[in-house]
Amino acid sequence: MKYxxxxxxxxxSSLAEKLTQQxxxxxxxxxxxxxxxxxxERISHTICINSTDQITMSGLPLKDTDVVIVAIGEDPGAxxxxxxxxxxxxxxRLISRAITPLxxxxxxxxxxxxxxxxxxxxxxxxxxxLCMRGVIDSFELNGEYSIIEVSVPxxxxxxxxxxAGFINKYNVVVLTTIKVIKKPNxxxxxxxxxxxxxxxxxxxxxxxxxxxxIYGNNKDIKNLMExxxx
Numbered sequence: 001m002k003y004x005x006x007x008x009x010x011x012x013s014s015l016a017e018k019l020t021q022q023x024x025x026x027x028x029x030x031x032x033x034x035x036x037x038x039x040x041e042r043i044s045h046t047i048c049i050n051s052t053d054q055i056t057m058s059g060l061p062l063k064d065t066d067v068v069i070v071a072i073g074e075d076p077g078a079x080x081x082x083x084x085x086x087x088x089x090x091x092x093r094l095i096s097r098a099i100t101p102l103x104x105x106x107x108x109x110x111x112x113x114x115x116x117x118x119x120x121x122x123x124x125x126x127x128x129x130l131c132m133r134g135v136i137d138s139f140e141l142n143g144e145y146s147i148i149e150v151s152v153p154x155x156x157x158x159x160x161x162x163x164a165g166f167i168n169k170y171n172v173v174v175l176t177t178i179k180v181i182k183k184p185n186x187x188x189x190x191x192x193x194x195x196x197x198x199x200x201x202x203x204x205x206x207x208x209x210x211x212x213x214i215y216g217n218n219k220d221i222k223n224l225m226e227x228x229x230x
Contacts, residue, residue, distance in 0.1 A: 003027070004060060004068045006082055008035040008043075008049045011097070012071030018041045028059070031078075052081040054088060062091050070096040073118065076103055083112060101138035147175070147215050152206045153228035162202035170224040172216035175198045180209050 001024045005016045008030040016028045020043050028043040029051055030036050036048040049056050050220040051072070051218055062068070068091045072079040076099050083096045087110060098104035156164045166172050179195040194211070197204070206212070214221065 001025070001067070002061075002065045004029065004062070004065050006030075006068070006070045007072035007079075008039055008046070008095070009071065009073050011073065011116070012069070013027075013039050013043075015069065015071065020044050027065075028110055029060075047179070052078055052085060054085045057082075057085050058089055062086075062089055066090065067093045067095065070094070071116065071118075073097055076100070079103070080106060080110075083107060083110060087111060116211060134218055144217055145215070146218055146221060147213065148221055149178070149211050150225065152177075152208070152212055154208045155228065156206050157208050159206055160202060161204045161206065164206065166214070166224070170227075171220045172214045172215070172224055174204070175213045175215055176200050177204055177206065178211040178213065179207070180211065 003016075003017075003019055003024055004027045005012050008027045008028050009014065009046060012030075013028065013035070016026050016039065020026045024044075026044045028036070028039055029049060030046075031048065031050050033048045036046045040046045042062060047060075051057060051070075069088055070079055070082050070086065079097060080098070080103070083094070086094050093114075094112060095116055096107050096112045097116040097118060098107055101149075107115060161174055166174055177197045177200055179197060188199045214224075216224075
C-alpha cells in the first residue's frame with residue numbers, strides 16, 4: 001500500500017513510522033525542514049513543502065496513492081486548507097485529523113467521512129485499521145491478541161454465525177454485531193450512527209453493512225481479513 005501523511009507531529013510521524021515498518025511505501029510531508037530531516041531515515045520518503053499550495057500538492061503522486069492522511073494538529077487553518085486542496089485534487093481515500101468538535105463538523109461538511117482523533121486514538125490502532133482490509137477499529141489487548149471491528153464479509157451476508165463457523169475456520173470469536181444507521185445531522189448531512197445488537201450467538205444473522213466485533217490472535221485476524229477480502 002502507498003500512503004501520504006501530511007504533518008509530521010507526534011501522531012503523524014508515529015503513524016508514518018509504523019506503516020513504513022509494516023512494509024508500506026509512505027511519503028511524509030511537513031512544512032518544517034527540521035521535522036523532515038528528523039524522520040528521513042525512519043519513513044520511506046520525506047518532503048518539505050507547503051501543503052496548502054494546490055499547485056505544489058498536485059505534483060505529488062496522488063493517483064498512485066491509496067490513502068492520504070492530513071495529520072496537521074497545531075494549525076487548524078492549515079489542516080482545513082490542506083484537506084480542501086486534497087478534496088479538489090480528488091484523492092482516492094482521504095482521512096483528516098479533527099482538533100475540536102467544530103473542526104470535525106467543518107471537515108464533515110466538506111465531505112470528509114473518516115476523521116482522526118489522536119487525543120483518543122493511537123497511531124497503533126490506525127496502522128492496524130489501514131493495513132488490514134475491512135478493519136473499522138481495533139483495541140490491542142497485548143502484543144498478540146486484539147478486539148477488532150470489521151465489516152461483515154460479502155460472502156457471509158445473510159448467514160448465521162453458526163453457519164459462518166468463524167471459530168472453526170479462522171479461530172476467531174464474534175463477540176457482537178453492530179447495525180449502522182444513516183441519519184441526517186443538524187446541517188442536513190447524512191451521518192452514520194451505530195446500534196449494538198447485544199451478545200452474539202450461533203443464531204445471530206449477519207446482515208449487509210453490519211459490523212462484527214471479533215476477538216482473536218492478531219495472526220488469525222489478519223488471515224481472516226486476507227481470505228475474506230479476495
